[in-house]
Structure formats: C-alpha cells, structure tokens
Amino acid sequence: MSATFPAAETEVSSSFDQIRQLESNYLLQNYARYPLALHRGKGCYLYDLDGNRYLDLISGIGVNSLGYAHPRITKVIRQQAGLLLHTSNLYYHEYQGRLAERLAKVSGLQRSFFCNSGAEAMEGALKMIRSHGNAKNSGKTEIVTLENSFHGRTLGALSITGQPKYRKDFEPLLPGPRFVPRNDVAALEAAVNEKTGGIVLEFIQGEGGINPISEDFARKARKLADQFDALLVFDEIQCGVGRPGAYFAYQLLDPVLLPDIAIAAKPMACGIPLGVIIANEKAAGTIKSGMHGSTYGGGPLACRVALEFFDILEELLPSINSVGGYFRMRLTELMHTYSFIKEVRGQGLMIGVELEWPCKQFVLDGIKEGLLFNCTHDTVLRFLPPYILTEPDVDRAITTLKKIFKHAALP
C-alpha cells in the first residue's frame, strides 16, 4: 500500500500560522475549520505540517474512499495526467461510456449523466423532475422530501433541504417542496398527490445524523410515486457507492427497491471531483439533446479513476460490512461504560453515535489525540472512514475514544 514521494513533494513550505493568516485575509469566511493543516496521507492515516499522524475516520466527509496514496489510484492518476485531463463533452473519450456501463450494471439503472459534485447532481435531478412534471401538466411541480434532510448548497438543492438553518438566509427558494417527517408513512401519503413531480429521499440521512428510512416508508414512497406518476429519487451522495456495504443503500432491501433516479458523488473518484445522475429509461427520457450539460463533467481523469475504484470496491465490499459491523459492535460496548452515549447506528462504514450533549469538544480532543472524525447535527459523532479500514484500526480508534470520553463531564 505504500507510495514513495520524492523529497521535494514532501516539503512543507508554510507554517500553520501563515496558512491561517492568508485564508483569513483572502477567503470568504464561510468555513469554521478545525485547527489542523494537513500535508499528506498514506492508507488510513493523515499527516499534518509537522509530521504528526492522525487516524482518519471521516475521509474528507466520505470522499477519500480508498484512503490516501492508494498505489492503484496513484498509478492511474499519474498515467492519465500524462495523457489527457480534459476533453469537454464536445468529444468522446474512452472512459465515460465504460463508467456508465459499469454504473448501469451495479445500480440497475440504465443511463448516466456525469457532473462534478453532489449538489450539481441534485440540480440535474431537480431539472428531470421539473421536465417530467411539465410534460404531464403545468401544475405538477411539487417535490416531496424529508424534514432534517440535506441535499446540497445550491439554490435548487437548498430548496428541498429540510433544515431551516441552511435555508433561512436565501429565501425565497424554489416553490413547491413539501417536507414530511422521516418514516411517517401517513404524512408521506398525505403529501403526495397529482401535483407531485418527484419524491426525493436520502436512504440514510447523513448530515441529519445517520438516520435510516424504514423499509415500509421506502416501499410506500415507491408505491405513491407509481400511483401519481412522480419520479422517485434516492440521494445516495453520502450513503451510497459502497459505504453501506452494498453498491447503493437502496440495495440493502430484499427484494431491492429501485428508484427512477439515484444520484451519487463523494467516494466515486477517490478525491477527484465526480458526481453522477443514474436514471432508468423513463427518467432519462426527460432530458433531451441540449437540455442539460457540464463543461468538466465526466472527464477522462475522473472517469478512469472511478473505473479503477469500482474494480477495487468489488473486492472490498465484504470487508466494508465486516469491519463496519465490528466498529459498531465496539462502539456499542462503549455505551455500557459511558452513559452519555444514547445510540449507535449506521450501515457498513457509515456510523453515527448519538450523544446526550453537543459533541464538538470531542472532535477537538480527538484531533489532539490523533483521531479524526466529525460532529453532525450537534450531538452525533459521525464516522465515515476510508473503505480500507481494518479491525486493528478500529481497535486503535476505540482506545483513543475511551481516552477522550474519560475526561468528559457534563457541560
């Protein structure tokens, strides 16, 4: 798994204070960063400017799926960088069709559109819902989605994000969203009608606190979408592409429940930006020539890396399940010692630990102890580690968490 770096590539040329000062002078002040500047990574470990090592259990919010400097990914990136980085979608290249074929095989949905981020994939899906609705009648523009959801920061994606804190400064947003409580089948039934163009669901809410939707709720959504001719969209940006121990979270149900559209992004190209809309023929038919596009989307570098990623993922799926199960089991053990842990939940390597009080201080303590994870929804410790995590890595993480938790006192 090792990658060797020439000396010049490993040199640090700025101090932490210089980096922080430059950012404070020249960047929009929208991010509240943790006090850590990263320099390089190897396997599941990251290193800061001074060479201190951190076990990474958040992987760039679910993006660095194969960790750092994975030899096969590094090799493909180096090769492709010497050949061709970008073509635009004016021309063909070898890898976009091959990746779409691969996605069709693993998703059960036939056609792909490639873009560069999760929010961009969501925007495209929203256009498909609008186009579908408009083709039926001009009032079919409502979108049913969940309270506490998160679908991205662009205006369209924000419009269907069910958390007022993200929306409030940007009203008015797109008209027509209807938010229902997660797993409230009666509320879902009451919200969907002839005016519904689409139903958008995270199969496991990520940013909202690692909350799965129930099988009943998911199957009712499929039924209602069919009954009222609405498109069913699963946002698998955080919960999909291997992370739940299956290619997609909707495949965890038996029999599998297919959406009309799945959108994915984060882990697919191991840190190179790549998003995708995968659609069945009905949904794909809503976008005709010239109706949508992306300059960078589906470039040769991202697609080739994603193809390599899918080859590796096929081998990794069993261990995502077993290591994920082991991690949840070890975290559940901690509940017996630390009464402030309310619940451990998740699937595969998407894990949340609900605490009785805000968890930000634990994240800061984790950094001091060489362990990276984050906190979502104020009280949920979120773990989205690289898929190459091993049981000894989990043991190390648990030892460190015990150390951090030991000092916890009620605020």
Ligand SMILES: Cc1ncc(COP(=O)(O)O)c(C=O)c1O
């Ligand atoms: C479920 C979900 N949808 C959409 C997004 C937006 O993705 P991006 O930040 O790549 O635009 C995210 C990002 O965290 C997400 O978790």
